[in-house]
Amino acid sequence: MAFYDVQEYAKIWNRRQIVALCVLLYGYHLINYLRKSVKYN
Incomplete structure (x- = not known):
């Protein structure tokens, strides 16, 4: 039982x-992506 619990x-x-x-x-x-868009804007 214990081994099964460990597997789960x-x-x-x-x-x-x-x-x-x-x-x-x-x-x-x-x-x-946000950093790049902020740099371009």
């Missing part, structure tokens, strides 16, 4: 890490 937790943790990574990458690109 690992799945949830991996999913959360992937989502966090995507959000960070998206935010990074968004900030760069």
